[in-house]
Amino acid sequence: MLPMLAAQAAPGADQALVSALAGMVGAGNVLADFPDRLAASRDRAPIATFAFRDGLVPGVLPRAVVRPGSREEVARVLAWANANDVPVIPYGAGSGVLGGAIPLGGEIALDLKRLNRLVAINATDGLATVEAGMNGGRFEAAVEAEGFTCGHLPQSLHMSTVGGWLACRGAGQNSTRYGKIEDMVVGLCAVLADGTEVEVRPAARRSTGPSLRDVFVGCEGTLGVITEATLRIWKRPEAELPLVLSFPDIAAGLEAGRRILQAELRPSVFRLYDETETVPRVKELADFGKGRVLAILVFSGIERLAALERDLAGEIAAALGARAEGDAPYRHWLAHRFESYSPPWQASGHFMDTCEVTGAWSALVEMYSRMREAILDLCPAAHFGAHWSHAYPEGACQYMTVRLPPMPRAEGLALHARAWDLLQTLTVVMGGSIAHHHGAGLLRGPWMAAELGAGGAAMLQRIKDALDPGNILNPGKLGLRPRASAARVMGEG
Ligand SMILES: Cc1cc2nc3c(=O)[nH]c(=O)nc-3n(C[C@H](O)[C@H](O)[C@H](O)COP(=O)(O)OP(=O)(O)OC[C@H]3O[C@@H](n4cnc5c(N)ncnc54)[C@H](O)[C@@H]3O)c2cc1C
Structure with missing residues (x-):
């Protein structure tokens, strides 16, 4: 497999870029060898796995992986990247499943895992301040040691970062009691595309205009890089x-x-x-x-x-x-509860994916039967299963697993893209949201206008253009405009 991947790796590392980055974060924190670039060339999106198992990179390799160790270093790297028109993809643990971390052309990967400290626990106010690159499982263990739980326990707890949770508007398995991550974040620090540092100080509530915090929560690295967050924590249940x-x-x-x-x-x-x-x-x-x-x-x-x-x-x-x-x-x-069950299916050539959407209680039964019927009409040999978790007074998340049997890649990718189209289109028709907690990344781009409406999609693009006029921050994700040079990713809808 590796020779095929290596053949796609050309051109080699860009020495001028590597030296410039090394000057900002130290030579040991700029990785430009093939294996390091390969590791950061994808996340856990099934479309990327389908490519990888056939010896292909889903998009392109990042030009380098840079590992800042502080918010100031993040700001320095972004200011330089903006001035030099170098696109940047924030990279947490790469457990995203919508291709949000896949490079499309010319990007460097900004690996945030050195920002891994628990800054403080404020037991009186029930808050923990944590750097964005901290592993989720380590964060939970650290607050548990003080008698708390963070309340956000996704299946990917041990393979994701706190910053990734916020960037994707994630949901943990206990969300019905504690809420999604957007209900838990009380303050945060972020860096804009030009290196400007922004701090939203933790406050119980405020009434000072639109929430700046919410510009970053769910932005999937397109509007800023989250470097630190203050989250609610909860007494461990009796x-x-x-x-x-x-x-x-x-x-x-x-x-x-x-x-x-x-x-x-x-x-x-x-x-x-x-x-x-x-x-x-x-x-x-x-x-x-x-x-x-x-x-x-x-x-x-x-x-x-x-x-x-x-x-x-x-x-x-x-x-x-x-x-x-x-x-x-x-x-x-x-x-x-924290195990991933897809690897054996992907390894045996199946085209397996999951799709989580939100539906109102009044719509869910019909939504389920129409979606099940549509998938089994598309491919009678497919596996279709669903469960409902993350419940609210007005509705719930419908989480579906679709597994297409092994078949030639082109056929499998075409059916896979068609299955996504059916599920996402039906969600919109039934009045739901196309994504409950996995984010939009690359794969959901085609349905973002239907989700947000024409006015909403144009507004999001205008916010992006205002905050990142050079389009250097994770370009082409969330349905936002890609750079002119963007590659097409195999299997992209
Ligand atoms: C087996 C499995 C189970 C999963 N279960 C769940 C689940 O139960 N609940 C759930 O919500 N999700 C789940 N996911 C999806 C995924 O784990 C989450 O989306 C997670 O929050 C991503 O975190 P990460 O650190 O791996 O982010 P990455 O994959 O590295 O990045 C995801 C996106 O966020 C951006 N990003 C990352 N860090 C930052 C930052 N600090 N600032 C700005 N942008 C950033 C990236 O550019 C990318 O666009 C699961 C995934 C797998 C593979």
């Missing part, structure tokens, strides 16, 4: 009480979700699986009824309160035909 249920069908399960959330109960975890995703999870439950679907809820916090919430939710669910089941599916989920 109890975590599971409630494992089965429902006659997904309509009953979703209706229970709606009633539970609208009754102002706040499970930390709410997961309802369709029949396809239920079957492998209930193997240990001998008398789990055929056709029934599984739900795992967890109630946490002060034990007496959590127990009351669990019992009330159980009553709401029972009225909809729910049955209490054994704890085995909960224990299995708990033990494997």
